[in-house]
């Protein structure tokens with residue numbers, strides 16, 4: 001259970017203004033409240049609707065790169081579960097994931113995955129077809145076995161961020177959520193929003209996501225970041241229980257955990273999959289619908305229009321591993337995130353004393369945010385005490 005109330009007034013470190021109400025800003029706000037800060041949280045939109053509301057909701061440990069990225073993911077996974085005990089409304093499920101093999105070659109790649117040095121900390125296990133269908137009644141007869149990752153988990157992305165914010169408002173008088181405020185200028189001491197309101201601060205944390213205009217453009221100019229645009233869709237409710245998140249073997253081509261042995265055992269991706277940088281991921285929402293994706297495009301500027309051509313690939317790929325056909329598509333969308341162009345897991349800069357900018361968590365930002373926020377305050381607080 002997360003303790004938000006124990007810091008006594010004389011211990012309060014000051015007032016932090018967090019700008020950006022996506023998952024990264026929200027976990028920074030939560031971490032700050034937990035450490036005794038007074039928190040003013042500003043967001044341009046009335047409710048979160050950027051990448052943090054458009055993703056799969058996967059708390060995805062299985063595919064993370066070995067080393068620092070995996071350590072962060074495991075720490076973050078623990079913090080998600082800790083919060084879920086107090087804030088069940090965000091829809092956290094320790095559902096795990098199943099990466100599916102439909103033939104000998106894919107099965108050999110999964111066998112190589114369970115032999116990775118860090119397979120134990122990822123909680124990997126191989127399961128045969130019978131066991132896989134017991135874990136996920138949605139899997140069809142074509143599945144010969146799966147890589148089961150017990151560490152993976154799910155939240156409801158459309159609502160999780162807002163639910164955490166409501167929970168913070170409810171639980172702490174030191175948290176002040178101010179949506180519908182676009183910040184137009186900031187320094188380490190003051191933040192000005194579009195209404196002209198000035199918010200004094202002892203510390204400012206700016207988590208702008210992949211915004212390409214306004215203040216983010218100015219502050220992140222020249223930063224080693226690139227935008228990636230992804231397409232996903234959601235179906236009508238599926239008649240069976242999916243349980244764990246489902247991935248097909250193409251995901252081994254994509255996630256860094258499998259870069260060595262496992263990936264080398266797969267034949268090259270099909271031309272279509274390569275063109276759209278597709279991997280099949282399927283998660284079931286609490287209302288029974290399926291979120292299916294995703295494609296990856298690196299064009300700059302990102303396309304504004306949804307391209308329906310890869311959709312047939314996804315439906316065929318999902319139908320190939322599921323027991324019943326994928327229901328009709330109900331909604332489609334594009335989401336954009338920033339990722340670092342160097343080997344950093346994410347970007348943290350301090351362009352001004354008292355101002356910290358955190359961005360570029362890439363396709364793992366939903367997963368890693370709790371651990372990133374903990375790192376930010378773990379670095380800042382000792383510096384401030386010394387200063």
Ligand SMILES: Cc1cc2nc3c(=O)[nH]c(=O)nc-3n(C[C@H](O)[C@H](O)[C@H](O)COP(=O)(O)OP(=O)(O)OC[C@H]3O[C@@H](n4cnc5c(N)ncnc54)[C@H](O)[C@@H]3O)c2cc1C
Pocket residue numbers: 019020021022023024025042043044045048049050051052053054055056057058059060181182183184207208209210211214215216230231232294334335336337359360361362363364365366367368
């Ligand atoms: C389609 C898709 C699928 C994904 N799937 C997963 C997944 O399953 N698991 C995973 O771990 N990650 C996933 N990701 C990545 C993850 O969603 C992102 O890394 C994460 O949401 C980024 O969070 P953020 O808070 O940095 O950015 P955002 O969610 O973009 O939030 C930034 C916020 O800052 C606000 N803002 C910007 N400038 C200002 C300003 N000047 N004033 C006020 N407000 C401002 C914006 O309005 C926005 O709400 C996925 C991403 C996409 C696009």
